[in-house]
Amino acid sequence: MLKKTLITLFASIMTLSLLGCQSTPSSEGTGTVVGGVLGGVLGSQVGKGKGRTAAIIAGTLAGAYFGGKIGKTMDxxxxxxxxxxxxxxxxxxxxxxxxxxxxxxxxxxxxxxxxxxxxxxxxxxxxxxxxxxxxxxxxxxxxxxxxxxxxxx
Incomplete structure (x- = not known):
């Protein structure tokens, strides 16, 4: 599941990177945002009640971290x-x-x-x-x- 998420994240980063606008945020910033969103979505699919809230928060933080790291790799x-x-x-x-x-x-x-x-x-x-x-x-x-x-x- 994490591998599929990273692949989706990389595709999203490439998507935003190819837009070509000079005012676009950095790849790292874009990756962080996209990763955070995807991580939050994935986290929302886990658990119920308070456990689900914790999974959303953890997923958002982990997604933002990994998204920024991958986005930073593409100059x-x-x-x-x-x-x-x-x-x-x-x-x-x-x-x-x-x-x-x-x-x-x-x-x-x-x-x-x-x-x-x-x-x-x-x-x-x-x-x-x-x-x-x-x-x-x-x-x-x-x-x-x-x-x-x-x-x-």
């Missing part, structure tokens, strides 16, 4: 490389890189390309990341809106 160069993979790679062609500063390794692979009902180009993708020797995989869908990839799922 501007990593986000740009992920964006370039969505923009330029043919379907099923991976882009891989290792961040020389953090040592983290990323692979982004567009897996399906199509047009949405509104006519926007959309891509499903898979992201593999290795952080401190641990591999995680996330999947998602992004659509190009006004020249910027926006993750929708």
């Amino acid at each position: 501007e160069v990593d986000r740009q490389k992920a964006y370039n993979a969505l923009e330029n790679n043919p379907t099923n062609q991976a882009s891989s890189w290792r961040n020389p500063d953090s040592g983290n390794a990323y692979t982004v692979t567009p897996t399906k390309t199509y047009n949405s009902a509104s006519g926007n180009a959309c891509r499903e993708y898979t992201t593999d990341v290795v952080i401190d020797g641990r591999r995680e995989t996330a999947t998602g869908t992004a659509c190009r809106e006004n020249g910027t990839w926006r993750v929708i799922n």
